[in-house]
Amino acid sequence: MSAETQTTVEAAPREQAEARLRPIRWKFPITYAILALISLAVFALLAPAESQTQFRLATSTDFFTIPAITVPSAPTAWVLGLALAVLAALALLRAVQRRRLGVWHPIVFGALFVLAFLVWAGAGRGAVIPLVTVLTGxxxxxxxxxxxxxxxxxxxxxxxxxxxxxxxxxxxxxxxxxxxxxxxxxxxxxxxxxxxxxxxxxxxxxxxxxxxxxxxxxxxxxxxxxxxxxxxxxxxxxxxxxxxxxxxxxxxxxxxxxxxxxxxxxxxxxxxxxxxxxxxxxxxxxxxxxxxxxxxxxxxxxxxxxxxxxxxxxxxxxxxxxxxxxxxxxxxxxxxxxxxxxxxxxxxxxxxxxxxxxxxxxxxxxxxxxxxLCAALLFGFSTSIGNVLSTIGTPVPSEMLLMIPYIITIFAVAGFVGRVRPPAAEGVPYIK
Structure with missing residues (x-):
């Protein structure tokens, strides 16, 4: 057995022991579960049965034209809601096992939740949701x-x-x-x-x-x-x-x-x-x-x-x-x-x-x-969604849409995203 292989074998039990000592963090699994429940109970159940949602993905100056995508609102919301439930269950399982998820999980979960929200918000509105406009904004x-x-x-x-x-x-x-x-x-x-x-x-x-x-x-x-x-x-x-x-x-x-x-x-x-x-x-x-x-x-x-x-x-x-x-x-x-x-x-x-x-x-x-940069883009994206949806009409009150970036700000400052440590000497004058 080579020295590198032996080191790897010896490190595995140590990592497992550290995982067993690590406290279970319920904050994120519970949050994922609540958001998945909202997606199923609101976006899927309340989407009109025969309605459709249309998305525009291209502009007139692109190399080639991507046709607008039209999806059935209720079935699409159910599929996205079930996918969110699976991701929430995965987060719960990893939390019980005291194992951490990769950075892909919150990104995929957030993208699916936003898509489910847009499908529900644009259902039966007779308007096209311009994704390029949302992203540009x-x-x-x-x-x-x-x-x-x-x-x-x-x-x-x-x-x-x-x-x-x-x-x-x-x-x-x-x-x-x-x-x-x-x-x-x-x-x-x-x-x-x-x-x-x-x-x-x-x-x-x-x-x-x-x-x-x-x-x-x-x-x-x-x-x-x-x-x-x-x-x-x-x-x-x-x-x-x-x-x-x-x-x-x-x-x-x-x-x-x-x-x-x-x-x-x-x-x-x-x-x-x-x-x-x-x-x-x-x-x-x-x-x-x-x-x-x-x-x-x-x-x-x-x-x-x-x-x-x-x-x-x-x-x-x-x-x-x-x-x-x-x-x-x-x-x-x-x-x-x-x-x-x-x-x-x-x-x-x-x-x-x-x-x-x-x-x-x-x-x-x-x-x-x-x-x-990523955090600022998150705030900008939430504001842009509110602006676009307020123009096409949506069941969500416009005041609620305007509150989204500030709600995210409160959660961020309150430490909901996890414990953060500022520079140790921040705010401390240096006197020689």
């Missing part, structure tokens, strides 16, 4: 959340709690609108937006690092400051001469040849503005640099154990200052989506709490760029 609504979550990842990995993401998004939206209007160029607004976010980040780190003020209090105060300042300037300057200071400017869509014509994913991912393409690049680069570069190692070290970082020659406070300002510029760039990204004029408090949802996405993503 989900990505668009996720853009400021993703930028805000990336800001939170960089700042909090460095040890600075950033509650001021809301203010940074709003400041970026304001300066982008003013600069774009003044120079009649959306691209100028896009360039200006990061400076507004960086300025808010500089105030945050100045009070936090230099004067050791409680970082949560500073973040809340900065949010109130930015809301008050932008509202004052909006009412006194922008509304007086909107043609100069608040005229609409929009970033043009830049479709990528060939890729933008791929059915379903092409219009969603590759027919976007430069702001969305920058978002792709920032997420990818941060995922690489946070965990694979010297800069990322230093950032994580000052957020986890600043004393140890100081002993090896890392300037802790300088690192935190630079990273927090850089993080603020990322959030400011996300704020540009509210104005030049959508071709809208600036409005008071137009960020509408998106900074706090971005903060929840960062926590849900466990301070990981890709995890935060």
């Amino acid at each position: 989900a990505l668009a609504l996720s853009v400021p959340l993703i930028f805000g979550a990336m800001c939170g990842v960089v700042g909090e990995r460095s040890g600075i709690i950033n509650i001021a993401i809301e203010g940074q998004l709003l400041a970026g939206a304001f300066l982008a609108a003013v600069a774009a209007s003044l120079f009649t160029s959306a691209y100028v607004g896009l360039i200006a937006a990061p400076f507004a976010g960086a300025a808010v980040g500089a105030l945050l780190v100045w009070f936090s690092v230099k004067y050791h003020v409680n970082q949560i209090i500073v973040g809340v105060v900065l949010n109130v400051l930015v809301i008050g300042l932008t509202s004052f300037l909006y009412s006194t300057v922008l509304t007086q001469s909107p043609e100069i200071w608040n005229a609409r400017q929009q970033l043009p869509a830049l479709p990528i040849p060939i890729l933008s014509q791929i059915p379903i994913i092409g219009p969603v991912m590759f027919n976007q503005t430069i702001l969305v393409y920058l978002m792709y690049a920032i997420v990818i680069l941060l995922q690489i640099f946070v965990f694979k570069s010297r800069w990322g190692l230093r950032m994580r070290s000052v957020g986890e154990h600043p004393k140890a970082a100081d002993t090896v020659g890392i300037n802790v406070n300088r690192t935190r200052t630079i990273n927090t300002i850089f993080a603020g510029s990322i959030a400011g760039l996300g704020g540009a989506f509210f104005t030049v990204g959508q071709g809208l004029a600036f409005g008071q408090e137009m960020s509408a709490g998106q900074g706090f949802i971005a903060l929840a996405a960062m926590i849900l993503g466990r301070w990981n760029p890709v995890g935060a």
Whole structure:
């Protein structure tokens, strides 16, 4: 027997012993069971017997046309509901065995549940559910959340709690609108937006690092400051001469040849503005640099154990200052989506709490760029579904649909997704 085989054989009993000692976690199996029951008791039983649901999967610019898919509502809802019940039973079995399911399980379960919901919501409505529109809207609504979550990842990995993401998004939206209007160029607004976010980040780190003020209090105060300042300037300057200071400017869509014509994913991912393409690049680069570069190692070290970082020659406070300002510029760039990204004029408090949802996405993503990206897309997708279904008519009240992303946010912040551990030195001033 080779040494590798012997090691594997010896490790198997140890893993089984650890599994027996691991506590049974009932939270997720019970949740899956409740959702499967809802699918069977509501989506399947209440779907009109002779109704149909129609889905559109293509656009007119695709390489080839995918015909609309029409399915019988009730039978399809029953099949999806039974599939969800099987997945819930599998989760229960694995929980009893103290074995963990792969990441595929929640993804498949969530996709089937959403599909069952759409089949029921569109049953007998006489309207087509445009899946491409749903996905495009989900990505668009996720853009400021993703930028805000990336800001939170960089700042909090460095040890600075950033509650001021809301203010940074709003400041970026304001300066982008003013600069774009003044120079009649959306691209100028896009360039200006990061400076507004960086300025808010500089105030945050100045009070936090230099004067050791409680970082949560500073973040809340900065949010109130930015809301008050932008509202004052909006009412006194922008509304007086909107043609100069608040005229609409929009970033043009830049479709990528060939890729933008791929059915379903092409219009969603590759027919976007430069702001969305920058978002792709920032997420990818941060995922690489946070965990694979010297800069990322230093950032994580000052957020986890600043004393140890100081002993090896890392300037802790300088690192935190630079990273927090850089993080603020990322959030400011996300704020540009509210104005030049959508071709809208600036409005008071137009960020509408998106900074706090971005903060929840960062926590849900466990301070990981890709995890935060997935969480932000989940929030954007839930909002997009609500918007689309409210236009085609659905048995669900529109107010309930608007509540979906905030309900998910509450569950995420409450730790429903599992125990998460923030950086150890987060929020703790470093005094030499």
